[in-house]
Amino acid sequence: MIKQKKTTLPMIPLRGLVVLPYMILHFDVGRQKSIKALEEALATNQLIFLVTQINENVKEPDMSQLYKTGTIAKVSQILRMPGNVIRVLVEGISRAQLCSVTGTDYSVAEIIEYMPKTLDKIDINTEALIRNVRDVCEKYFEVENKVSPESIAAVISTAAAADDPGRMCDIITGNIDLPIADKQMILESIEPEERLENLVFILSRELELLKLSSRIDEKVKKNMDKNQHDYYLREQLQVIQEELGDKDGIGAEVREYREKFAALELPEEAAKKVEKELDRLLKTPPGTGEGTVIRNYLDWIADLPWNISTEDNMDIKNAEKILERDHYGLEKVKQRIIEYLAVRKLSGGIKAPIICLVGPPGVGKTSIARSVAEAMNKKYVRISLGGVRDEAEIRGHRRTYLGSMPGRIIYALKQAGSNNPLMLFDEIDKLSSDIHGDPSSAMLEVLDGEQNSTFRDNYIELPFDLSKVTFITTANRLDTIPGPLLDRMEVIELPSYIEDEKYNIAKRHLIPKQLKMYGLKAGTVKFTDDAVHDIINYYTREAGVRNLEREIGSICRKAAAKIVSEGKKSVKITSKNLESFLGSHRFGYDLMKKEPAVGISTGLAWTQVGGDTLDIEVNVMEGSGNVELTGHLGDVMKESAKAAISYIRTKTDEYGIDADFYKNCDIHIHVPEGATPKDGPSAGITIATALVSALSGQPVRSDVAMTGEITLRGRVLPIGGLREKSLAAYRSGIRTIIIPQDNLKDTEEIPENIRKDITFIPAFSMQQVLNTALCKLPVYSDITKKSDDTVPNASVHQNVEITNRI
Numbered sequence: 041m042i043k044q045k046k047t048t049l050p051m052i053p054l055r056g057l058v059v060l061p062y063m064i065l066h067f068d069v070g071r072q073k074s075i076k077a078l079e080e081a082l083a084t085n086q087l088i089f090l091v092t093q094i095n096e097n098v099k100e101p102d103m104s105q106l107y108k109t110g111t112i113a114k115v116s117q118i119l120r121m122p123g124n125v126i127r128v129l130v131e132g133i134s135r136a137q138l139c140s141v142t143g144t145d146y147s148v149a150e151i152i153e154y155m156p157k158t159l160d161k162i163d164i165n166t167e168a169l170i171r172n173v174r175d176v177c178e179k180y181f182e183v184e185n186k187v188s189p190e191s192i193a194a195v196i197s198t199a200a201a202a203d204d205p206g207r208m209c210d211i212i213t214g215n216i217d218l219p220i221a222d223k224q225m226i227l228e229s230i231e232p233e234e235r236l237e238n239l240v241f242i243l244s245r246e247l248e249l250l251k252l253s254s255r256i257d258e259k260v261k262k263n264m265d266k267n268q269h270d271y272y273l274r275e276q277l278q279v280i281q282e283e284l285g286d287k288d289g290i291g292a293e294v295r296e297y298r299e300k301f302a303a304l305e306l307p308e309e310a311a312k313k314v315e316k317e318l319d320r321l322l323k324t325p326p327g328t329g330e331g332t333v334i335r336n337y338l339d340w341i342a343d344l345p346w347n348i349s350t351e352d353n354m355d356i357k358n359a360e361k362i363l364e365r366d367h368y369g370l371e372k373v374k375q376r377i378i379e380y381l382a383v384r385k386l387s388g389g390i391k392a393p394i395i396c397l398v399g400p401p402g403v404g405k406t407s408i409a410r411s412v413a414e415a416m417n418k419k420y421v422r423i424s425l426g427g428v429r430d431e432a433e434i435r436g437h438r439r440t441y442l443g444s445m446p447g448r449i450i451y452a453l454k455q456a457g458s459n460n461p462l463m464l465f466d467e468i469d470k471l472s473s474d475i476h477g478d479p480s481s482a483m484l485e486v487l488d489g490e491q492n493s494t495f496r497d498n499y500i501e502l503p504f505d506l507s508k509v510t511f512i513t514t515a516n517r518l519d520t521i522p523g524p525l526l527d528r529m530e531v532i533e534l535p536s537y538i539e540d541e542k543y544n545i546a547k548r549h550l551i552p553k554q555l556k557m558y559g560l561k562a563g564t565v566k567f568t569d570d571a572v573h574d575i576i577n578y579y580t581r582e583a584g585v586r587n588l589e590r591e592i593g594s595i596c597r598k599a600a601a602k603i604v605s606e607g608k609k610s611v612k613i614t615s616k617n618l619e620s621f622l623g624s625h626r627f628g629y630d631l632m633k634k635e636p637a638v639g640i641s642t643g644l645a646w647t648q649v650g651g652d653t654l655d656i657e658v659n660v661m662e663g664s665g666n667v668e669l670t671g672h673l674g675d676v677m678k679e680s681a682k683a684a685i686s687y688i689r690t691k692t693d694e695y696g697i698d699a700d701f702y703k704n705c706d707i708h709i710h711v712p713e714g715a716t717p718k719d720g721p722s723a724g725i726t727i728a729t730a731l732v733s734a735l736s737g738q739p740v741r742s743d744v745a746m747t748g749e750i751t752l753r754g755r756v757l758p759i760g761g762l763r764e765k766s767l768a769a770y771r772s773g774i775r776t777i778i779i780p781q782d783n784l785k786d787t788e789e790i791p792e793n794i795r796k797d798i799t800f801i802p803a804f805s806m807q808q809v810l811n812t813a814l815c816k817l818p819v820y821s822d823i824t825k826k827s828d829d830t831v832p833n834a835s836v837h838q839n840v841e842i843t844n845r846i
């Protein structure tokens with residue numbers, strides 16, 4: 041129990057300050073009443089009662105505005121200061137409870153004094169609390185580094201040495217910067233244990249607060265350091281740029297861009313976008329990747345022909361002249377092009393159809409498009425679509441991708457440098473789609489007159505008007521062009537060339553072109569007519585003239601070398617010396633010399649590179665009825681083979697074939713050049729002929745080619761591409777072609793001079809095919825003669841022989 045004593049003392053109310061026992065401190069006294077109280081104390085026993093005001097702004101506080109616990113202090117010293125202020129030094133002695141306040145000149149407090157209490161015995165709880173206080177206190181001083189280590193040690197040791205926990209708390213509280221309410225709380229804790237508990241609580245909270253604020257401090261400091269670091273570097277860079285002559289770095293660059301864009305008179309949306317990007321550029325620190333991305337973008341915008349266009353020449357006569365000058369033959373094609381230009385002229389170019397030039401490689405599609413561009417006085421750009429499978433190749437990548445670029449359309453426009461060029465989409469039939477989107481849908485938008493005035497590239501992010509662009513497309517075949525795309529186009533077919541056309545193209549165009557290319561004057565390299573024919577027949581086998589041009593180029597190159605090294609004036613290319621330029625013949629021409637063979641027949645195929653001959657080989661071996669088909673055959677072709685076998689099974693009697701051949705033999709059908717995929721039904725009669733020949737042992741004529749689909753009843757159905765197929769057969773030296781009866785009318789498409797050399801045998805049934813194709817029709821007696829050896833082994837040997845010969 042704490043000893044108490046009732047007494048009265050002069051009182052000073054304190055503002056923003058709590059005085060605790062054992063505390064020595066000075067403060068200034070200014071209020072008259074307080075000065076009087078001080079004087080009274082000095083006149084008596086030097087003791088004074090100090091109590092803190094609840095609200096420090098109140099001038100004359102009454103009881104209710106004062107805390108109820110204060111400290112009795114001894115006044116050790118006073119100092120009169122200027123302005124009627126007294127500085128006073130006091131030492132706290134004991135706690136006291138305020139009971140009432142009286143007095144008029146100065147306040148007299150009636151108080152109950154609590155005598156300081158030392159503990160006789162420190163129990164375990166108190167001991168724990170003491171340690172706790174010391175611990176927290178030490179940590180607090182560690183973090184709060186305002187107090188010097190010496191005074192900390194002094195505080196703790198005085199507090200500890202006294203062996204008086206209550207006093208320890210008072211000393212610690214007196215030396216720590218705590219809020220008034222906390223100090224008052226310690227003052228009001230009369231019992232030492234209570235004081236210990238409260239102090240642990242207050243100190244722990246303060247420690248946490250200190251730690252937190254020091255962490256925040258550190259962060260702020262770090263940020264400040266980084267900012268300062270960047271600032272410093274930027275300043276340095278500025279100095280370097282100035283040294284290098286770039287007065288104000290990015291600022292100057294942005295100004296330059298602005299001037300450039302102002303001259304371009306961009307559409308409103310583009311101008312806004314550019315301004316935004318320039319703002320961004322200004323804000324990006326120099327030398328960063330982001331800056332490069334923005335510059336790239338701005339350069340693209342600056343390089344696009346937003347407002348640049350060329351003036352169209354719509355003079356049809358001039359167009360005719362240019363087309364004629366650049367191309368031999370192709371009369372129908374030229375005619376269609378002229379019609380197209382006339383329609384464009386009349387309609388003012390609005391919604392003119394898009395031309396699609398279709399034909400095998402090397403027949404002049406690209407070349408025609410180039411001439412049209414020249415005739416119309418348009419810039420010419422070519423976009424190759426072969427193998428494009430990603431929509432982004434057409435439409436560009438978004439700028440979020442690293443290294444992203446605009447698509448091919450925008451790229452071509454930049455290349456053209458005008459917004460109304462002639463854009464050639466080469467090989468539109470080779471577009472393919474995969475997981476990266478469908479490029480043909482992007483193409484649809486580009487080619488659609490309704491939509492293409494606001495074509496949006498993913499990279500450019502701005503609409504570009506494509507409606508003034510003239511589009512021409514090319515394709516090798518129509519069947520792989522997506523329907524909606526094909527619908528938008530007007531198809532013009534370019535057929536394969538016959539030998540005579542090739543000869544004329546070579547003489548008039550290819551040779552002069554190649555001579556010029558290798559810097560040779562006209563007449564320095566002369567080609568005899570025979571030499572040109574020989575190049576066509578023995579060194580190329582194609583629908584167009586691409587390889588022909590290449591071979592002529594290679595001759596010119598070698599001739600140029602000869603002229604230079606041997607000091608010759610001119611070189612003459614003849615049939616005789618051709619081999620010394622191009623090596624030995626690459627293709628045999630005279631197939632007529634071939635012997636008739638068993639189990640091998642000549643078919644005709646129609647490929648995207650034009651027509652071609654296609655040999656079909658059949659081997660029949662002793663076995664158990666297996667049928668093997670090799671040579672990369674498609675499903676339709678395999679089915680044709682099966683249909684042919686079924687048909688033959690129903691006709692074994694007529695053809696003198698063992699009725700059980702499908703059980704006793706293994707049949708192998710092979711179409712050479714195994715790596716090239718082949719498909720389609722038109723090899724049906726060719727397979728059937730080879731099969732009948734192999735099974736019956738009757739050889740097939742080697743000067744006959746055939747094409748036609750077969751039904752199970754042996755009927756011959758019509759096929760497509762007769763013109764190309766016939767030209768291919770003609771090129772191979774074949775002069776007799778078996779065709780389906782229904783295709784007879786198509787022979788009119790074949791050039792007259794070739795048609796007159798070929799005998800077309802129309803066939804309605806398989807029987808008619810065999811009548812022509814086999815050297816001799818098999819008769820039943822043939823098979824009876826061989827009845828002891830039903831498997832026609834002879835054919836196996838002959839096949840080997842034939843295969844080697846081809």
Ligand code: ADP
Pocket residue numbers: 366367368369370399400401402403404405406407408514545549550584585586589
């Ligand atoms: P494509 O685009 O059909 O594959 P190109 O236009 O590239 O064919 O033609 C190949 C080469 O043959 C070009 O040098 C072209 O000028 C030439 N050529 C093709 N056809 C003719 C022709 N009828 N008259 C003149 N040169 C031609």
